[in-house]
Amino acid sequence: MNRLKKIESLFHQALERENELRLEFLERECGSDKDLLKELCELLQSDSLSDSFMEEPAMAAHAVELSMISPQITEGSVLGRHRLLSPIGIGGMGSVYKACDIRSGQIEAVKILAPHLALTRSAVRRFLREAKAVAALKHPAIARILDFGERDGVYYIAMEYVEGETLSQRIERSPFSWQQVTDILLQVVDALQEAHKKGIIHRDLKPSNLMIKETGEIKILDFGLVKVQRGFGLHAEGFVSADTLTLPGTVLGTVNYMSPEQAMGKQIDPRSDIFSLGVIAYELLTGRRPFQRKTIGDTFNSICHESYHPIARFNYEASEKFETIVGKCLRKDPLRRYRSAKELGKDLQRVCEYDSPVRTGSFKTKKWLVFGAAAISLALVVLVLLVYWLI
Amino acid sequence: MTKPISKEQVTQLLQAWNLGDEVALNEVVPLVYEELRRLAHSYMRRERPDHVLQTTALINEAYLRFNEVKGLEWKNRNQFVAISACLMRRILVEFARSRDTQRRGGGQRQFTLNEELLADSGNDNHDLIALDEALTDLARLDSRKSRVVELRFFGGLSVKETAESLGISQETVARDWRFAKAWLRNAMCE
Numbered sequence: 001m002n003r004l005k006k007i008e009s010l011f012h013q014a015l016e017r018e019n020e021l022r023l024e025f026l027e028r029e030c031g032s033d034k035d036l037l038k039e040l041c042e043l044l045q046s047d048s049l050s051d052s053f054m055e056e057p058a059m060a061a062h063a064v065e066l067s068m069i070s071p072q073i074t075e076g077s078v079l080g081r082h083r084l085l086s087p088i089g090i091g092g093m094g095s096v097y098k099a100c101d102i103r104s105g106q107i108e109a110v111k112i113l114a115p116h117l118a119l120t121r122s123a124v125r126r127f128l129r130e131a132k133a134v135a136a137l138k139h140p141a142i143a144r145i146l147d148f149g150e151r152d153g154v155y156y157i158a159m160e161y162v163e164g165e166t167l168s169q170r171i172e173r174s175p176f177s178w179q180q181v182t183d184i185l186l187q188v189v190d191a192l193q194e195a196h197k198k199g200i201i202h203r204d205l206k207p208s209n210l211m212i213k214e215t216g217e218i219k220i221l222d223f224g225l226v227k228v229q230r231g232f233g234l235h236a237e238g239f240v241s242a243d244t245l246t247l248p249g250t251v252l253g254t255v256n257y258m259s260p261e262q263a264m265g266k267q268i269d270p271r272s273d274i275f276s277l278g279v280i281a282y283e284l285l286t287g288r289r290p291f292q293r294k295t296i297g298d299t300f301n302s303i304c305h306e307s308y309h310p311i312a313r314f315n316y317e318a319s320e321k322f323e324t325i326v327g328k329c330l331r332k333d334p335l336r337r338y339r340s341a342k343e344l345g346k347d348l349q350r351v352c353e354y355d356s357p358v359r360t361g362s363f364k365t366k367k368w369l370v371f372g373a374a375a376i377s378l379a380l381v382v383l384v385l386l387v388y389w390l391i
Numbered sequence: 392m393t394k395p396i397s398k399e400q401v402t403q404l405l406q407a408w409n410l411g412d413e414v415a416l417n418e419v420v421p422l423v424y425e426e427l428r429r430l431a432h433s434y435m436r437r438e439r440p441d442h443v444l445q446t447t448a449l450i451n452e453a454y455l456r457f458n459e460v461k462g463l464e465w466k467n468r469n470q471f472v473a474i475s476a477c478l479m480r481r482i483l484v485e486f487a488r489s490r491d492t493q494r495r496g497g498g499q500r501q502f503t504l505n506e507e508l509l510a511d512s513g514n515d516n517h518d519l520i521a522l523d524e525a526l527t528d529l530a531r532l533d534s535r536k537s538r539v540v541e542l543r544f545f546g547g548l549s550v551k552e553t554a555e556s557l558g559i560s561q562e563t564v565a566r567d568w569r570f571a572k573a574w575l576r577n578a579m580c581e
Contacts, residue, residue, distance in 0.1 A: 004532045008570050015569075039577075046573040054540075054572055057547035058483050058519065059449075 007036070011043055073112055078102070079151045082110050082158050098161060101146070108146055109162070113155040124155060131157045133200050141191035143211070143219045162219045167207035171284065178318040180216070181284045182351050187218040188277060189348060192341040196270040203268070205276035206257040207283065255296050256289045260304045260332050271334040274344060278329025278337075285322060286314035290330065304332065321351050423471075424478050426453045450475040450546060469556045473538070476546025480523065483545065487519040518579070525578035529571060535559070539567040540575070 010029055014022045022044065030037040073095075077084045084097040088109060099110040113127045131148035138144070144160040167184070176184070188210065195202065202209075204222065211219045259275035261268050282290045290308035293299045311326060312319035325347050331337045338344040430449050454471045530537035535557070542548045542556055543564075550568070554561040 011570055011573070012566060042577050043570075043573040046576040047569065049576075053576055054522075054544050057543075058545050059479060059547060 003036075007039060007043070010036075010040055011047075014040065014044060015047070073097075073154060079110065079112075079154060079156050080147065080149055080158075082108065082147070082156070084110060099158065101158070106146075107161045109143075109159045111157045111159065127155050127157070133198075136198060137195055137200065139191045139194045141187045141218050141220055142195070143221050160219070162211045162213070162221070164211045164213040164219070167210045167212055167280070167284070169208075170212055171207060171287065175287055176284050178285065178315075178321055178351075181281060181318070181322075182348055183216060184210070184212070184218055184284065185277065185281055186345065186348050186352075188220065188280075189341045189345040191218075191220055192270070192273055192277070193345065196273070196341055201268060201270055202273050202276075203262070204257075205273055205280060207280055210280070255299050255303070256292050258300075258303060259334070261334055263300045263303050269334065270340065271337050274329050274338050274341065275331075275334070277344070278326050281322065281326050281329065282308070282311065285311055285318045285326075288314060325351070420474060420478070423453060423474060424482070427475060427478050428482055450479075469558075472546060472548070472552075472556050473542070476542045476548070479547075480526075480541055480545035484519055484523045521579045522575060525575045528578060529574060536567045536571045536574075539564055540571050543568055 010026065013029075014026055017025055023041075026037055026040050030040070073079075073084065075084055075086055075097075079099075081102050082099045083102055084099045085107075086098050088096045088098050095112050097110045097112065099108050100106070101108060113124070128148065131145055134142070135145040135148070143162055145157060146160065147158040148156065150156075188205075192202070202220065205220075209220060209222045211221055213219070255263065257276040257279045259268065259272040262272050279290060282288070288309075291299055291302040291306065293302050308330065310319065311323050325344070328336075328338055328347075329344065338347075427449070430453055450472055453475060454468060526537050526540055529540070538557060539553055542553045543550075548556065550561050550564045553568075554564045557564070
């Protein structure tokens with residue numbers, strides 16, 4: 001009998017016995033062969049684990065991933081005027097290919113709606129709405145939409161191809177200096193101003209959606225969850241509604257960068273993006289995510305109710321410059337945050353100009369200094385004139 | 392994104408399953424592979440992926456198409472199912488490999504999912520690859536057990552169907568399955 005047969009036989013014999021009698025049985029059977037005993041104990045241990053290992057057929061377990069790929073779409077396929085070159089990645093709504101515009105030869109990124117999503121009308125509407133909304137945005141820090149449409153039931157968006165790496169990739173290599181962070185934030189804030197002005201909230205700002213080129217230029221990607229704000233201010237559609245998060249095959253966007261109002265499924269406005277940007281700033285400066293916990297539920301709770309460790313704890317130098325600004329982005333109550341990207345931009349500018357955000361207190365001091373200096377000068381002039389007059 | 396199956400792979404596959412008449416099957420297997428891939432996708436278009444997918448139904452459909460539409464002869468349905476399960480293994484593992492490469496930054500990561508869930512699905516992909524490797528090891532020690540796993544896990548067959556396909560008793564299938572699961576899990580942890 002070969003070794004595996006022996007192991008198998010003992011494995012089944014042990015299983016026939018009561019739990020507490022198994023070890024004794026195996027010790028007797030294995031005798032001096034300690035390796036055999038060890039292996040059998042490990043096998044029985046594995047057997048006793050009641051989790052989902054191989055419970056479902058492989059196909060069912062991996063259906064969602066498989067479904068993200070369109071069967072008729074492969075490298076070389078042509079969609080409208082776009083020829084697909086190679087797959088780049090898979091996003092919440094489908095796959096993305098590096099492609100080439102047949103007419104101009106321009107390299108682009110083509111996003112293809114996952115085939116099972118293309119069947120639901122709401123997914124198609126969302127996909128086209130996203131394309132239309134972003135196509136209306138023209139800003140150097142926003143990846144441009146070049147074309148969108150449908151071919152034989154396949155929905156696609158052609159976008160500007162961005163050479164570079166995402167901030168989440170970049171931060172793994174080395175931390176950013178506070179000057180770099182300021183530069184990144186200023187670019188994003190400027191782009192957000194433009195988007196918010198058009199009633200478009202990004203809703204999914206995170207380091208993996210921000211590309212950084214070698215030149216330091218930033219491009220915001222993937223307005224995947226964008227919904228156009230209807231009317232003015234707070235009349236946006238609810239975000240964490242069932243249709244966004246339980247969209248078949250769609251994976252819920254990361255919760256780490258969500259604002260409290262987003263996490264609670266309330267209506268959101270541009271200040272939600274400000275909160276997300278605050279989380280990003282915090283991470284770029286400290287290398288940590290302020291509200292990340294072990295489970296999604298705990299993270300939600302932390303976003304909504306818990307305070308975070310001050311930046312000073314991890315990066316003293318940056319703290320002086322950013323603690324106040326990040327703090328104002330991360331307020332739980334949107335009414336207490338920066339009212340707009342513009343307002344946040346102004347404070348960030350001050351970081352550059354004065355080398356530290358100017359607080360109201362120091363502003364007053366400066367005014368008094370100027371006033372004092374002027375008064376003293378005036379007094380001196382008067383004194384000199386008086387002396388002259390007396391002589 | 393999966394590559395077409397090569398002749399050598401087909402031969403290996405048929406040898407592994409001790410299937411004769413290689414010449415005829417060499418021609419057919421790549422077609423079955425494409426058909427399964429196509430069906431797998433169209434199944435997902437029809438059914439929401441959160442529903443349990445019936446791999447057996449899929450293989451059945453492929454079988455019917457090959458017998459009726461393409462007029463190809465099979466020794467029996469079991470032969471077809473055995474090959475299909477093996478091909479499903481290849482399709483799924485190759486897919487997991489390409490996802491795994493992507494996740495490790497093999498390509499430019501534009502438009503990624505969020506990291507947590509990407510990491511999760513990354514683990515799944517990794518598990519599938521590790522499982523495939525462990526299963527190859529098991530096949531060397533005990534080929535019947537690896538076939539039971541292939542049919543059950545990759546082919547989606549029930550204990551009864553697996554028993555019929557391999558011409559062994561259901562009890563043997565159940566015992567093989569239980570032992571193989573424990574063995575594979577240990578092998579994957581090493």
